[in-house]
Amino acid sequence: MEDILMDRCDLPVVPPDASLKEVAKALLESEGALVIVEKEEGVYGYIDGKTIIKWLLMGDEGAKFKAKDIAVLIKDEDKLESSMDIEAIVERINKCGRLPLFTGKEGKIAGRLSPDKLIGELARSHGEERKKRVDTEHLIEAVINLLPFGIALVSEGGEVVQANRLAMEIISENSIGTEEMKAIVKNNQRKIFTTKTGTYYRMCTDILRETNYFLVTFADITAEYTMMEKLRSSQSEVETAFSIMLPDQRIEARLKSIVEYMDEYDESTGMIKITGVIKNGCFRHVINMLKLIADAFRQGLMELPGMDKNALVQATVLHDIGKVQPDLKIGDIVNPKEVFEKGHHHAFRGADLSRALYNIDDKVYYLIKYHHHVENELPSDFPQYLLPMYRFFRLIDGLSAGITRRGSKVAMKVKGTRIHVKEESSFPTYNQEIEMDIYTGFFASRKL
Structure with a gap:
């Protein structure tokens, strides 16, 4: 600190009884701007040039005073340690609220803080900090431009404050203006955009806490999007094939006319809130049941005595x-x-309609008629040989409802007469594992 911030010149020292002329002479012969007065051993004061001039202008009256009479006492808080860094010096100045400040060695005053040098050092330090900050900003910009996803900082008004190269490319190519961006972040919308290269990006927004800014990200979902398109195409092909195979096209029209509902259940009131309407819901429900039958068929369930694939398919339709x-x-x-x-x-109604219109056999009739009866409510004349199919039919009817209404993912494993099912969806209360035996009627379920 001493070399950088302190005046290098030796400060003139005068005895306490020195006259004003002697003080003025000492000041003129030095390179400094003030004179140190040694009042007594270890106690110092100082006189600056303005003070000397003021007292000399008083003429004979001023000449009566000695250096010790007009010197300003240098207190401990006016002294600096030579080891102090610039931050500590600035803190001391803020605390004392005045200059000059002095440094010394072995109890003697050796120099004073130079305001010019302090300002110069602060400017240099500020310049270094600014350079570091600019370099850091450039580094951050380079890093975010290397990210495999787009990222942007957006104001509440929809203005893009900062964004990496990919985000700007997506925003520009899709002509996302301020008003559209404002609506997206305000409503927390998730949208899909594409670029000229055919890449698909999902746009998500999150508000930065305690600010009015939003973090907008663009994630590459090309593989997912392509797969979903293939699945939609495959689903369409399955539905078309299914429609062609129906014995009466009025069945397709009837099933597609029946909607299904998505809902939220309130346990405290027993009420439900409708959250979605699934058009063609019953038609999709039937398709999903047929897929479950096909899965069980691949795993050998239909090879068991008492299982009739054709009867199950007809009952499902x-x-x-x-x-x-x-x-x-x-x-x-x-x-x-x-x-x-x-x-x-509707089970009774459907069974009677099917028998009258489509000449179904007894197996299909009983499966349709009693598919909403629990096993201990079945009538005494229900054929016992149909119980394995009845149990399986009720299982896939419930699983398909979850797939259709809640988008559940169902994993089914068949081992002999035992079936193990794991159902998961975005509705945690419905997540479960089921194990059943279609021959014995054993059934156990566990919430996940």
Whole structure:
């Protein structure tokens, strides 16, 4: 500190009884701007040039005073340690609120703080800090430009404050203006955009806490998007093939006319809130049941005595043609026991319609008629040989409902007469594992 911030010149020292002329002479013969007065051993004061001039202008009256009379006492708080860094010096100045400050060795005053040098050192330090900050900003910019996803900082008004190269490319190519961006971040929308190269990006937004800014990211979902398109195409092909195979095209029209509902259940009130309306819901439900039958067929379940693939397929296609749904819309809050018809009503209706119109055999008739009955409620004349198919049919009916209404992922493993199922969806209360034996009727379920 001493070399950088302190005046290098020796400060003149005068005895306490020195006259003003002697003080002035000492100041003129030095390179400094003030004179040190040694009042007594270890106690110092100082006189600056302005003070000397003021007293000399007083003439004979001023000449009566000695150096010790007009010197300003140098207190401990006016002294600096030579080892102090610039931050500590600035803190001391802020604390004392005045200059000059002095440094010394072995109890003697050796120099004073130079304001010019202090300003110069602060400017140099500030310049270094600014350079570091600029270099850091350039480094951060280089790093975020290397990220495999787009990232942007967006204001509440939809203005892009900063963004990496990929984000700017996506925003530019899709002409995402300020108003559109404002609406996206305000409503926390998730949108999909594409670039000229055919890459698909999902845009997500998150508000930065305690600020009015949003972090917008663009993740590459090309592989996922392509796969979903293939699945949609495959689903369409399956549905087309299924429609062609139907014995009566009116069955397709009937199934597609029956909607299914997505809902949220309130355990405290027993009410449900409609959160989605699935058009063609019953048709999709049947398709999903057929897929589960196909999965079980591949695993050998249909090779067991008592299992009839054709009867299961026919029952699946026809089991809900008698179903009638209430007319509800998103946001409706209803009591499901009051607005939805009890399941056995449409089961009975569907069985009778199917027998009258499509000449189904007894196996299919019983499966349709009693698919909403629990096993201990079955009538005494229910054929015992149908129980394995009945149990399997009720299982896949429930699993397909989860797939259709909640987007559940179902993994089914068949081992002999035992079936193990794992169902997972975005509705945790429905996540479960099921194990059942279609011969003995053993059934166990566990929430995940």
